[in-house]
Amino acid sequence: MKLNIDYQEKFQARHIAPNETDTAKMLKTVGAASLDELIGQTVPQKIRLKNPLNLPAAKSEFDYLNTLKQTASKNKVFKSYIGQGYYDVIVPGVIQRNILENPGWYTQYTPYQAEIAQGRLQALLNFQTMVLDLTGMEIANASLLDEGTAAAEAMFMQYSLRKNTKANTFFVSEEVFPQTIDILKTRSQPYGIELVIGDHRTVELTDEMFGAIVQYPAKDGQVYNYADFAAAAHAKNIKLTVVADLMSLVLLTPPGEWGADIVVGTSQRFGVPMGFGGPHAAFFATKEEYKRSMPGRIIGVTIDSAGNYALRMALQTREQHIRRDKATSNICTAQALLAIMAGMYGVYHGPQGLTLIAQRIHGLAILLAKALGELGYEQLNSSYFDTVKFELGVLAGPIHSEALNNEMNLHYNGSTASITLDETTSPEDIKTIIRFFAKVKGKTLNDVNFDELKASLETVIPAELQRQSEFLSHKIFNSHHSEHEMLRYIKSLEAKDLSLCHSMIALGSCTMKLNATTEMIPVTWPELGKMHPFAPADQTGGYMQIFDELNKWLSEITGFAAMSLQPNAGAQGEYAGLMVIRAYHLDRGDDHRNIALIPSSAHGTNPASAAMAGMKIVVVKCDENGNIDVADLKAKAEQYKNELSCLMVTYPSTHGVFEESIIEVCEIIHANGGQVYMDGANMNAQVGLTSPATIGADVCHLNLHKTFCIPHGGGGPGMGPIGVAKHLVPYLPGHAVVNIDQGKSIPAVSAAPWGSASILIISHAYIAMMGGEGLTNATKYAILNANYIKTRLEQHYPVLYTGTQGRCAHEMILDCRAFKNFGIEVTDIAKRLMDYGFHAPTVSFPVAGTVMVEPTESEPKHELDRFCDAMIAIRNEIEEVENGTLDKTDNPLKNAPHTAAVITGNEWSHPYSRQKAAFPLPYVADYKFWPSVGRVNDTYGDRTLICSCPPLTEYEFEESEVTTPEYGT
Template sequence: MSNVFYQEKFQDRHNGPRAEEAQEMLGYLGLQSLDELIEQTVPRQIRLKKPLALPAAWSEKAYLAKIQRIADKNKVFKSYIGQGYYDVAVPAVIQRNVLENPGWYTQYTPYQAEIAQGRLQALLNFQTAIADLTGLEIANASLLDEATAAAEAMFMLYSARKNKAANVFLVTPNIYPQTLDVLQTRAVPFGVEIRVADLEEENLTEDIFAALIQYPAADGTITDYASFTETAHDKNMTICVIADLMSLALLTPPGEWGADVVVGNSQRFGVPMGFGGPHAAFFATKEAYKRNIPGRIIGVTSDASGNYALRMALQTREQHIRRDKASSNICTAQALLAIMASFYAVYHGPQGIKDIATRINDLTKLLDKALQDLGYDQINETYFDTLRVAVVDHVGALKAEALNNELNFFYHEGIVGISLDETTAFEDIETIVKVFAKIKGKSWNDVDLRNLVDQLESSIPSEAVRTSPYLTHPIFNSYHSESEMLRYIKSLEAKDLSLCHSMIPLGSCTMKLNATTEMLPLTWAHFGGLHPFAPVDQTSGYMQLINELNDWLSEITGFAKMSFQPNSGAQGEYAGLMVIRAYHESRGEGHRNVCLIPASAHGTNPASASMAGLKVVVVKCDAYGNIDVADLRAKAEEHAANLNSLMVTYPSTHGVFEESIIEICEIIHQNGGQVYMDGANMNAQVGLTSPGFIGADVCHLNLHKTFCIPHGGGGPGMGPIGVAAHLVPFLPNHEVIEISGEQGISAVSAAPFGSASILTISYAYIAMMGGEGLTDATKTAILNANYIKARLENHYPVLYAGTNGRCAHEMILDCRAFKSVGIEVGDIAKRLMDYGFHAPTVSFPVAGTLMVEPTESESKAELDRFCDALVAIRSEIAAVEAGEVDQKDNVLKHAPHTAEVVSADEWNRPYTRQTAAYPLPYLKANKFWPSVGRVNDSQGDRTLICSCPSIEEYAEA
């Protein structure tokens, strides 16, 4: 038969098992077909009656041509809009070797520190840079964006306030509108009053717990707030500052004039605008708040041999432990973008950063002088990079001429704002001057720019000029040539396990293939170079992509519409609950404040509910891990008058398709509540069922799980929400770009469409898979999980299963019995590193267990390799159980084993070096060595060091 019409399917590259391998796996399960497995796994009553109505799948080549046509619809004009977003020059060595490198973008969150030392070091560098530039003692490893970082600061300072009667957060009027929008959203559930008023001492009334300053201000001006801060402190009030990171190379850092918290966006440090994200926000504060600070902190400790090691510090603040008492609901950070920003600081060093900042400021001063020579009134007497030019009667003409020259300015009430950035060159100043000269009827030659260069005067007040050093650590002063920088990046990359090395079988995290074709458009200028507030007629490519993705995801979820604004899964949870809140209020039922949450729920669920101002009531689970329907009904009826919602994960967090899910939804609706479905496990639903079909009202999607956006060492993420028709009017709006109706809640993140640039990845995945391919991927994920279950259940008890003994896309291995001989689940996790694997999810949702999720992208050979490793480890445990080896001195307790330990001159352990390093034959051909031994967690928490220490500091600690 001729192959003339043959076209390779992308799904055959995405799904791991070949057809013959899948048949072997089905045979191992005693089945004839994949459909037979699905029949036994997914309850018939929730299965879709028809296939997904999605466009036919595109080939990779055809897709790249299609996405190029879409990209070309975006007009990339020179942006001088500012407002917190700036064009950047991404160093090529960082773009190619970090952003475009799967060795960096496919890593998981560094919970297993021994195989994550590279990204931990890069994140520690980020914290150090932030602490240095802000002048504060401690910084975290990044937040989602500037606006939500400000909201986190507000909540932290509110929780820690001395005057518990105070509930007012005083906010400068000179703040970015998107930040104020998000603050308003986050303040409502806690009864915090946002008071917008001038930051003057007479406005510091007793009901204020903290004040927020923008530095430089939103209009670009620079003010000395030292006296104001001192007065606020005298009144037991705290100060939060939103700072421009690049400006801090020249401006006195807020920490030096008394700020308690400094937040902002690190986007200017080498991360493209990307129509709004992703970008790593930063959060720095005083050491006194180290146990209150939201998000992740990277800390210094030592390993089992006493060597320098890093870990995520203070992990007891995490949501899965503290749940509704957690300090925040943050789960995803923007780790990959923080890593890029940290490498930017390393590559340029303190002098390079200062040179860039000085050039920006000098060009701004030159433009100021030129515009004044043309007869314009430039309003700002002080500034770093932003001018405000009074145009009044000529705004329309000026805007038209600017657009003719492909320039975007910021226009507001007869004032033209111009914000320069590191990409601005002398020639750009000439172009801007030409535009303004033409409006005045003058020639730009009337201004001698080169002569003006020698006439520039300082635009920064003397009291605001930075005198303190920053980035003094050798790391920021050693890698300024590209050769050295490349080697430094690669040296850190080599310390980290990623999907480049092996499967990462994390339950509930869905570490699947992030295909190269999906990733390629991400760094195209026509996606990366757009400002989120660019004129609408310049963004039609993005609008097409977002609208089509909305249609596709609505079809997949069974909902009426999506909102792409939430830029993490946890933020999607929060947004969904706030939409439900607005819906109840619109019906005169704003008193509904009880949220039912199963005991098995993700830890972010109760944390998000708490943030949304809801009272959490826990619903029991039965012995099989299912929601106890009788308990649910009783509590729904008990709280019927105040029932707000149920938060439910489906399939359950225990990895089971619960038979009663439709009844569960009906019970909630009968008692006046709404059903919020956590979309973390959508990888087991797509094409087979859907939240809307099941009966949910709102669901967030982790695009960095089911829809192929890579995890990037802990982020970026996207958490769009889909809603049923009755909730559509309440989807998030935005202060700058209107995207919802009058009833829409205020913004939940800084940019209208969240981290828009990475939507290109999920768009690619759906476009190239098509409806049939997506459905096959779901079936394959379920096959892979059940194959692993069948291979391991005679070695490790599988905690839960469905009616027919099948699991969904993940399962829980029970390791609790091993505690009787001193073996903890953490010992198994560490020993897996010696076999070349990242551990499955440890002790969640059940303490002492491993939750395994293989995803559809892993081949039978890789699944077998992983199973062989766990079977071998079970044999090692059996030796302890039999008393053949000591309970404390054995290969599991000493794991992981580094090359340094195994190759040491002395070896006095009761097992061989071969057993330590090469327990299975495959490791001799392909060995990943952990770069440090088991880290000392308690030491790292007792002595918290969260910036790069000197040798002397580390030794002393």
């Protein structure tokens, strides 16, 4: 036996599912002699890369984790008292292990298919209920990206609601966190909104103001009574946004009780690690009358086809995929997984537990203030929750040095320092702080009567600002406080959700690929998870190395000069890229360039992002083959050549085709003075074969939660870094707190300088373990898997668009419109797929009445075959409806999905068998996933909008109230 000691397992063999035998069978099916021949028939030769990707050699999983551990150790995890919107937390182990680290929770897609997402929807409804109770508002959404962007959304909502349409001034309290003010500057510029930054106690409110924003507690910890300010604002028709700390609202009077119109903030300190800036779920709460103007996803209560309690995403007509540039909601700006964690933190602790935690934080802050006062330090806050601020004078330097000697970071501003405490702070930590403050004055801890101070603690919050109202009174928040109860509750919800743990989720344009365990493991390492985003630079060496490597690797993959890792969602990447283009034009004196050409096939986020960047949208036609109509593009580019800002193009196209005219398209735009923005949603078909720079783009965003393996998290987290050509590098986003300015940087687009930094590790791991060859092979197999499905299904469903040689890229559109002739809608196909154990592909996008299928490279042949078998069986059922074998209104498609309760019920009145309903193919019986509710009633849910947890005993329906769902696109 000859032994090979040089063997090292390749990660790509784990990530790319088809083996050699299956590859040969699939190639035979599609009619290609080799994988390279198929790629040659799919990707135009003139855009192919001439050289392989120049990336480091692929590491094994074992070696990568060892290497990353060494890199992460360069981060110095000091005790953080910086505050400023970020706090250390204690993540309950039952939540960390069973949600954050559980693929049954983090691999799901956005809950568009509500019947197989009831667990996640309930968890998000819990989050909304918690936010409503704590803020005292009437309606809340299911999360936004971070506190800063939530504040910007609030400003824009106030702007859209203004009664005086000439009012364009927005008051910003100078005590709002600086990173939030930075984002407000970014969002206000395209609309010409003037920011007035000042003191809320002295500002003169005018008729030109449409809104105002304050922080509660303020950035340095002071708790103000804003009631008079709110009344004065309302007297001038000025709406008030309050940026509130969710933990403080356990003890403070809710803003909804003293005049807030909108309350925003972050739920980070509800059990979500700092992670050097994210991901964290923001919240947004407002009045019911503004529900159709509110940004973000809203979870609402409705009923299913049997009249039972069910949940769904409500008011979807507000969203960008329907209203496009007129959208008030962008479904891509959510952080579902983190909102679920925060909501579960509330469930786990309940109102009593949260009160004890908040009282402890507040009490320790008072203890520290009194102790340092006894040492002679001047405390500057008269009323505070968790942050004390001291005037240090000439002692600022020595205090700073002593804090570092004790591995503690305080927040410094000139001669003052503020100290923000959190739930991880202990009385021993307080003693440590007292010791070094005492040392600087030549004193000791013995000079403070610590025990006496501890025994006499009383709140410093004024009586009128102390919370009197109840919160979290619903049974859900008062039933799961032992770990066993909590574990069973989490698992009971998980069981209602279909995820990648169960089957492939073949969503066109959404790229639901493997999120490998090795990629996920480092996210919760303390060296990465416990880092404050504003920690001193000399403590962040590990993160800086990771960012530098990722920047270089992504630049090599895209062909661009540099990346910004700040945007923390794909849609935010779009916006950031367009703002960079805008800054470039303005810097050149071309302030008149504000036209964005957008093909009619574009993602819904494209026109919405362009509108946010202050651009006017001109739609470019597509030809009968689904490609950009080059003649129409050229005509419009020339028509608007003096005003042309950019073209937004998705490549390969949203129709799943490598358009051969793409280089010509880019040249036309450049010839007319515009820039080319490439939407990177379909980058999984490009990596290693072509690149945005090769086709002629100037900027693109990358959906790291698609091509680069960050999990979708049930509708967030995501990351949307942008890459830019050399001439756009100076304009990449900067930051108000951490200096990352490129020279002419636009202000920040995200609250943290590197966005959701902790999940960048996932993409770093993926690239490092795949290497250039592995990444290129992943792209090739994504194209093979798609063409295999196309070949198997095209005799049953027309494939709407293909390339010149009859190939699709990594996805294809199956045309289902003809089935309407005998009463079958594309929605019926989507719901029937649930009975076969699958989540539907993308429905009615980009073409109404179709499904768009994308398998990714991570799915094995047998899973592709299961999906194809299901689709073919459904097509046969449609044929049975067409020929009259099945009733046109009472058939498996119209009644799908079929729940266990329906199948096992005493009555069965349908003209088809229970077997056909629940077990339509043999493989389904082997592993059945049961939808937990019947088809949800969207119409009822919007007509009777309920967006918090209702007592189930009060949630009963009269039979006459149960209506037939109305489904559209």
